[in-house]
Amino acid sequence: MCRNDGLKDGYRTCCRSIKVKMESGCEEVTLEAEVTNKGALALYGRLGFIRAKWLFRHYLSGVDAFCLKLLFPRSDLHPFIHKD
Ligand SMILES: CC(C)(COP(=O)(O)OP(=O)(O)OC[C@H]1O[C@@H](n2cnc3c(N)ncnc32)[C@H](O)[C@@H]1OP(=O)(O)O)[C@@H](O)C(=O)NCCC(=O)NCCS
Numbered sequence: 180m181c182r183n184d185g186l187k188d189g190y191r192t193c194c195r196s197i198k199v200k201m202e203s204g205c206e207e208v209t210l211e212a213e214v215t216n217k218g219a220l221a222l223y224g225r226l227g228f229i230r231a232k233w234l235f236r237h238y239l240s241g242v243d244a245f246c247l248k249l250l251f252p253r254s255d256l257h258p259f260i261h262k263d
Pocket residue numbers: 180181182183185186187188189190191211212213216217218219221222223225
């Protein structure tokens with residue numbers, strides 16, 4: 180992905196992937212991002228991901244990472260959210 184015309188390609192691509200995960204019954208999405216990747220961290224934060232864990236020297240380059248999680252509301256606990 181890359182920032183090209185300001186049309187929020189990263190945001191839209193992530194939203195599409197998250198929607199597919201939600202519709203397939205997943206309970207959460209987990210990913211990792213370098214702690215230095217300000218753009219990605221801002222994007223994931225804006226989408227509601229929480230920083231669940233600091234991963235020390237996670238990448239071969241020696242850079243630390245955040246483990247990020249987006250938790251989906253459970254339909255049995257929050258049925259009003261899942262109503263059509
Ligand atoms: C990180 C990346 C996916 C962001 O995608 P993008 O298309 O540039 O981001 P969008 O235009 O959809 O922006 C969505 C939100 O992300 C945040 N954001 C994105 N890039 C940012 C940057 N460089 N600095 C600060 N915030 C940024 C903003 O909050 C933005 O919302 P806003 O403009 O309403 O404030 C893109 O820069 C990219 O492909 N980077 C290289 C690969 C990479 O790092 N992938 C992630 C690996 S974990």
